[in-house]
Amino acid sequence: MIDRQTAPEFKDIDHIELIRPEHIKLENGCNIFSFNSDDQELVRIEWIFANLRFDLAKPLLNVAVNTMLTEGTTKLSASQIADQVDFYGAFLQVDYGYDHSQVTLYTLNKHLASTLPVIKAVITDSVFPENELETFVRNQQQKLQVSLQKNDIVARRKFNKAIYGDTIYGLGAEFEDYKTLQRDDMLAHFKQMYQPSNCNILVAGKVDDTTLNLLTKSFGSEWSNYSVKADATQPELAPAAEHFYFVEKPKALQSAIRMGLPSIIRSHPDFPSLQVMNTVLGGYFGSRLMANIREDKGYTYGIGSGASSLNRGGALFIATEVGADVCKAAITEIEKEINILKTELVHEDELSLVRNYMLGSLLGSLENIFSHADKFKNIYFSGLDYDYYDRYTQMIRSSTAEDVLKTANKYLDLDKFYKVIVGKY
CATH class of the missing domain: 3.30.830.10 (Metalloenzyme, LuxS/M16 peptidase-like)
Incomplete structure (x- = not known):
């Protein structure tokens, strides 16, 4: 009989077994x-x-x-x-x-x-x-x-x-x-x-x-190739020289904010560390941006940060919609949280929560055979092998406050941020 007075034993996730095709x-x-x-x-x-x-x-x-x-x-x-x-x-x-x-x-x-x-x-x-x-x-x-x-x-x-x-x-x-x-x-x-x-x-x-x-x-044999080979090459990325964009909408009740900068992609060795740092900043509901901009200041219903990875480029970004009258204040608070992440060590309790969240999310995403196929797509089209997931889980489990601080300083350069505001500013 299940003893409902005693919590289940907590077990670390040290390896996730993925089905290979x-x-x-x-x-x-x-x-x-x-x-x-x-x-x-x-x-x-x-x-x-x-x-x-x-x-x-x-x-x-x-x-x-x-x-x-x-x-x-x-x-x-x-x-x-x-x-x-x-x-x-x-x-x-x-x-x-x-x-x-x-x-x-x-x-x-x-x-x-x-x-x-x-x-x-x-x-x-x-x-x-x-x-x-x-x-x-x-x-x-x-x-x-x-x-x-x-x-x-x-x-x-x-x-x-x-x-x-x-x-x-x-x-x-x-x-x-x-x-x-x-x-x-x-x-x-x-x-x-x-x-x-x-x-x-x-x-x-x-x-x-x-x-x-x-x-x-x-x-197979019933499907033949066309006489012209598929050209899947793409032009080189060329980020704009201008870093600030404001689209004014005088009647707007809310202003949309999107800010960030070009970044690394999944095949880069630092990508797992970047994901840990991003999760602390704004990658889940308990993140620092949510705690400050939503829970403490009440400027928005939701705010988040992400690390996108495409074949030929990636980006770190922060996105939210805030009351038009608090747009400047919200940006100030966002930049404050970034600077804190670059100057102060993350407390172990907070980092432990992030580790468990990330590993739990990865494990929870493998609910059926389709999920395993999706995980394969992530690595196959990024030119990676299954050892990526071993390195990913190991990097999360072993992440330290010093690692987060180092990654934040390496990839969060506010002087290089692109800022877009649509509404009032």
Whole structure:
């Protein structure tokens, strides 16, 4: 019988065992990574493609082509694609990211043979009908007009442009950019990008021989490469010379603040230490920024900091929305917390809480086989191996107050911060 008067024994997390995939390299250059679990008769398949080189003259090609993949093929209309997937209780979605775009299918194993041909048609035979393109452009322009009324979105766009310049990372679509979309350009982009040599397939769930045979047959010898190789190189990042941006909105009740600077990415040896330092500063609900700006001063409902890691660049950032009348005071308090982190050692109780939070979050994120596949994506597309997670957990467990102080001084240079304020200042 459970003794509910006694708390469970506390145990340190010293190692997290991750499921590793089986790998198949097809003759056409496509990689298949499979994560098998017999828990349910369900499978998730992701087709992941590296985005093509960013073209400033046609900035929306990557996102528009990916978003419109399900709008029609030579034989299927958008509604027919949706109906055929829905009929089998499956789920199909397309997702765009700065580095990669992907198509994802969730389906019961028994329906894979019926749903897979639909996905293959989407990936190999999309035609971007002119009427659907016109609807897409119109809808996106309307969404953009609404989004630009939101201070936090304007601040994020300004910040990314300042940090990353005229690259795919710094892109903030403008109303006129949608007029550059032409069907012929999209078809050419699609053929070059959505080809096997530029594709990694991740399949997770109940992955038996039947599943793998269906995948290798459909996306192996039956899928050939385009005559033009996918160019996934990207322009060099060029941060702006100007470090302060203010967009005035006289009637604003709140001001959006976003501040930070370019930083290291996941493949850098210091990245785990940076994550520890960031968590102390603003990376969870009990962080110093939350304790000061929200709990003590009452300037905001929420504030946080983050360390983003993309293939070709990263950033440290702090984001919040505060009452317009306390904007300057909030920035002063943010800078005060950064300076304290750079000059005073973190108390062991606080650091212990952060360690436990970070390790617990990592362990808690591994709830199913899909989670293990997601962890693999983090390292695979960063050029890392599984020893990254061993180093990550070890670095968290062994972090000291001196480590946090050193990392803060190394990466939090307020003189190099970019500051964006939208609202009143």
